[in-house]
Every structure is written in C-alpha cells, then in structure tokens.
Amino acid sequence: MNLNNLFLKSFRVLLLPFAIVYGWIVALRNWLYFKHYLKSVQFNVPMICVGNLSLGGTGKSPMVEYLLSILSDDYKLATLSRGYKRKTEGYALANQFTSALEIGDEPMQFHIKYPNVAVAVGERRIEAIPQLIQDVPDLQLIILDDAFQHREIVADYNILLTEYDNLYCDDFFIPTGDLRDERKSAKRANIIIVTKCPSNLSINEKDEIVEKLNPEPQQHVFFTTIAYETPYHIYNPSDQWVLTMRDEVLLVCGIANPLPLKNYIHENTHTYYQISYSDHHIFSIEDLQEIKQKFEEIQAKNKLILTTDHGTINSKVPSKVIGDKNISSNLRYKTGRSLSYEEKEVYVEKNPKEIMLPSIHMSSSFIFAKEDFFFAYPNNYNHFVNYYKNTYQHGGISLEEMIIPCAIFVPK
Numbered sequence: 001m002n003l004n005n006l007f008l009k010s011f012r013v014l015l016l017p018f019a020i021v022y023g024w025i026v027a028l029r030n031w032l033y034f035k036h037y038l039k040s041v042q043f044n045v046p047m048i049c050v051g052n053l054s055l056g057g058t059g060k061s062p063m064v065e066y067l068l069s070i071l072s073d074d075y076k077l078a079t080l081s082r083g084y085k086r087k088t089e090g091y092a093l094a095n096q097f098t099s100a101l102e103i104g105d106e107p108m109q110f111h112i113k114y115p116n117v118a119v120a121v122g123e124r125r126i127e128a129i130p131q132l133i134q135d136v137p138d139l140q141l142i143i144l145d146d147a148f149q150h151r152e153i154v155a156d157y158n159i160l161l162t163e164y165d166n167l168y169c170d171d172f173f174i175p176t177g178d179l180r181d182e183r184k185s186a187k188r189a190n191i192i193i194v195t196k197c198p199s200n201l202s203i204n205e206k207d208e209i210v211e212k213l214n215p216e217p218q219q220h221v222f223f224t225t226i227a228y229e230t231p232y233h234i235y236n237p238s239d240q241w242v243l244t245m246r247d248e249v250l251l252v253c254g255i256a257n258p259l260p261l262k263n264y265i266h267e268n269t270h271t272y273y274q275i276s277y278s279d280h281h282i283f284s285i286e287d288l289q290e291i292k293q294k295f296e297e298i299q300a301k302n303k304l305i306l307t308t309d310h311g312t313i314n315s316k317v318p319s320k321v322i323g324d325k326n327i328s329s330n331l332r333y334k335t336g337r338s339l340s341y342e343e344k345e346v347y348v349e350k351n352p353k354e355i356m357l358p359s360i361h362m363s364s365s366f367i368f369a370k371e372d373f374f375f376a377y378p379n380n381y382n383h384f385v386n387y388y389k390n391t392y393q394h395g396g397i398s399l400e401e402m403i404i405p406c407a408i409f410v411p412k
Contacts, residue, residue, distance in 0.1 A: 012176045019176035026173070026182055033151045042154035043129055046141050049155035051148025053168040053185060054178040057255075058161040059195040059224070061106045064145050068114045076138050077114075080128055081107045081145040083121030091122040091131045096390055099314060099372060100398075106145075126152040148188075149181055160189035162213075164197045164223075165259065169212050186213070193222045196260050201225070226260050231306055241304060243268040248300035252291055253308040254278060265306065272306075273298065292354065315374035315393045318385045319345040321367070322378060331374040331388060332396035335366045345373045347397055369396035 032038040048067065052058040064079060071077055083092070083104035092103055100108035103121045111119040118136045122128025125147055133139055144155055162168045168186060171177045186192065192215055201223060210221050233239040243249075247269045251262065254277035265272045275294055277287070295305055315331060319342050327336035334341075335352070346367040349357065357366055369375060374393055376384045 015175040019173040022175075023173040023182070026180070030151070030182060030185065038151065040151055040154045041126060042156075043133065045129075045133055045139050046157075047144055047153070047155040048141065048157045048159065049144040049147045049153075050159045050161070051144075051146055052161045053148070053181045053183065054162075054166065054171060055174065055180060057166075058163045060146050060161060061109070063159065063161060063193070063195075064110065064143055065113065067143055068110065068117055071141065072114050072117055075140040076118075076136070077116075077141050077143065078118035078120060078132055078136055078139055079107065079110050079143045079145055080120050080122065080125060080132060080147070081110075082123055083107055086121065089123070091128045092120065093132065093135050094119040097314060097316065125150045129153065148185075158189045158191075160186055160192045161195050162192065164194055164201075164209075167194070167209065167212060169214070187216055187219075189219060191220045191222060193224060195224050197223045197225045199225045199227070226264075228261070228264050231304075244302075245270050246302045248272070248298055248303045250275070250291070250295050250298060250303070250305045251307075252277075252305055255308060261308070270300070270302075313372055313393060313396065313398045314390060315369075315388065316372045316390060317345075317374070318376040318381075318389065319369060319373040320378055320381070321375040330395045331376075331393045332369045333366060334375055335364055337364055339365055339367055341367050341375075345370055371398055 029038070033040060050060050050063050050067070052060065068077065068079070081104065084106070086104040087101045088103075092098075094103055094107065094111040098108070098111065103111070103119065107119050107121050110117065118132065118139070120128060120132045120135075122131075125144065129142065132142065144150070144153070147153060147155070148158065148160060166178060168179060168183055171179045171183075173179045192213060194209060194213075206223055209223075213221060215221055230240045230242055232241070243265070245268075249265050249269050249272040251258070251265060251272055251274040253261065255261075258274075258276075262272070262274065273294065275291060291305065295303070313332075321327075321334055322338075322340035323334060323336040324338055327339070328334055335357075341348075346369060349366040349368075352364060352366050367375075373396070374388055376388070
C-alpha cells in the first residue's frame with residue numbers, strides 16, 4: 001500500500017466541508033447563468049470548446065492537437081488558451097519571436113507544430129476573443145482550450161473529456177475530489193470522450209461506462225486510448241531503444257497525470273523509478289544534478305532515463321563558440337575538445353561520463369546553450385547568424401525544450 005497516497009486521500013476527506021461550500025458556490029454560479037442573471041456572449045466566428053469538469057490530466061492538449069491536425073489544412077484556425085505558467089499576463093498572439101515564457105509551454109507546442117494556426121492566450125477569454133478576431137480578420141474557426149467553465153462564452157460545439165480512471169460521475173468537488181464544476185454541467189456538452197482507456201477495453205465495459213455517465217439522448221460517447229512510440233535518443237532520433245524486461249528505467253516527466261505512462265513502463269520493463277515534478281515544471285540545473293544522482297544509484301547494467309516529448313525554442317541570440325574541426329554541429333549544444341565559449345551563456349559539463357553522456361575523446365566536454373542562445377563560429381559569423389537567427393532548435397536548456405539535457409542508453 002502506498003502510504004503517501006493513503007495519507008493524501010485521508011487528508012482530502014477531512015477537507016469535505018470546504019468541498020461542500022465550493023460546490024454550493026459553483027451551483028449558484030451555474031444557476032445565475034441558467035436564469036440569465038449572468039450574461040453569455042456568442043461571437044460570429046464558429047468555436048469548438050475542449051474542456052473537462054475536473055482539474056487537469058484528462059488529455060485536453062492532445063485533443064486540441066488532434067483537431068488541429070484534421071482541420072488546419074481546410075480552415076483558417078486559431079487556438080485560444082489560458083497560457084498556464086507563462087510569465088506574462090493578458091492577451092498575446094504568438095509570432096516568430098514568441099517564447100514559451102510569454103505564452104506557456106502547451107500553446108508554444110501548438111505554435112511550433114502548426115505554424116499556419118494563429119495561437120493566442122488570454123486569461124479572460126471574453127476579452128481575448130475580440131482581439132483575436134481583429135488580429136486575424138479571415139479567421140474561420142477558433143478552438144478554445146480548457147474553456148468549458150468559461151460561461152461568459154457560448155461555444156458552437158462542446159467536447160467534454162473525462163478520464164477512464166477518474167470519471168466525473170464518480171468524482172466530488174475539490175479539494176476532496178477533483179471536480180471544479182457540477183456533474184450535471186456535462187449536459188452542455190455535444191460529445192463526451194472517455195480518455196486514456198485500456199487498449200483492450202471490451203464492448204461490455206464501454207456499455208457500463210456509458211450507463212454510468214448517463215448521457216443525454218442527443219449526446220454521443222467516444223473512447224480513446226494512448227499508444228506510445230519507440231523511445232529514442234534526444235540528440236539522435238534514429239537511435240531507438242526498444243524496451244525489454246531486462247531494462248531498468250528512471251522516469252523523468254512533469255505532466256499532470258503520468259499514470260498511463262507509468263503503467264506502460266511497468267508492463268514493458270523490469271523495474272522503473274520515478275522523479276516526480278509538477279505539471280508544466282520548469283527544469284533547473286539543480287534538477288539535472290538530482291536526476292544524475294538518482295541514475296547513478298541504479299545498479300542495473302541495462303538502464304536508461306526516459307522522459308516525455310520535448311519541444312524546440314526560437315533561437316534569437318548568437319553565442320560565439322570555438323573548437324576543433326570535430327566539434328558537433330548542433331546549434332544548441334556542442335561537444336568536442338578545446339571548446340572556447342561565453343561562460344554566462346552556457347551550462348558546462350567537463351566530464352560527460354558523470355551524467356552518462358558519450359565522450360568522443362578523453363578531453364571532450366559538453367556545453368549547452370541557455371535560454372534562447374544559439375552557437376555560431378567566428379568564421380563567417382554574420383552569415384551564420386543571419387541564416388539561423390529566429391529558427392527553431394533543440395538540445396539546450398530552456399522551458400520550451402521542457403527537458404533535462406541528457407538521455408542515457410546503457411549499454412548500446
């Protein structure tokens with residue numbers, strides 16, 4: 001039995017009075033909207049809302065990405081998100097100079113993967129939408145990310161997500177449970193999608209879930225599952241590692257609900273260890289040292305660090321670097337002998353073996369570009385800077401890349 005989970009559940013039960021009061025407040029707010037004492041606005045641009053009734057972890061961002069993948073070729077699209085954990089406030093529309101610190105990591109991921117989509121953020125959707133429509137006058141469709149509780153806005157189509165292991169019909173209000181809205185608010189959805197289902201979910205089990213959800217006659221219920229690709233080395237995607245029952249894995253990720261990933265690793269490896277970080281965690285050098293120490297404690301011969309998908313960063317500022325002719329070509333990290341660099345702009349690892357990175361020569365070291373720097377050689381400096389400035393790169397240390405700059409495959 002996990003004593004930490006038991007303690008947490010017991011503590012949340014003690015908070016039941018606060019959950020009841022919160023539920024009353026939510027019910028009153030919904031009643032005020034239902035009676036039109038609080039007003040809602042519908043805009044002349046069609047909108048699809050992707051949301052849930054609970055706190056994070058239901059898969060809203062993957063669902064938004066899925067909609068972008070099937071709609072972006074045929075329509076002029078925009079997404080509007082809150083911009084969780086960004087360092088700015090108010091409305092912002094992503095452009096070629098935008099960073100994740102300005103709009104948040106998930107909107108930045110949308111922006112990078114779908115450059116033809118207008119990606120905007122704003123805490124108050126009611127204020128952000130008119131600005132977005134003005135900035136993108138030929139807009140045909142807006143996808144609202146996590147806006148089901150934003151009753152000020154009337155979306156044309158509502159997609160409600162609920163997680164297989166935590167259905168909203170079995171949940172309770174925060175802080176005792178995870179619900180941030182009433183269960184009956186699900187009636188406002190056009191479709192309900194049960195996410196993160198087992199791949200072998202039977203028809204009978206699906207029918208039981210539909211019966212528990214008790215959808216309205218006009219509502220449809222769908223089921224989705226997660227399929228993981230073969231892990232690959234972050235600096236060489238062609239170098240793949242097929243997990244086996246001989247492997248011991250150190251799992252490093254900062255996502256709201258890593259349970260499906262943990263189950264996948266548990267089923268496909270000998271043992272796994274986890275370092276837990278909060279959702280949208282901003283990794284630091286101290287985190288790197290913690291991961292390095294934890295990995296060194298694993299005594300297995302076949303061991304690796306496994307992390308979730310990483311992104312890229314808009315590289316804006318050149319940083320001069322000098323090395324021998326065998327220096328690596330990546331613009332966000334360099335490895336080789338006799339490296340010369342600007343110390344304030346890089347993270348240095350003079351002994352790569354200590355963090356289990358490959359060492360080409362006995363005297364090889366690694367340097368990783370911080371923030372939005374990219375490396376350029378003094379020779380043809382202006383040419384390279386003009387060519388690579390404002391391009392998207394990965395391999396350094398930044399919020400956008402959302403990853404610790406090391407991945408270990410032992411042995412090859």
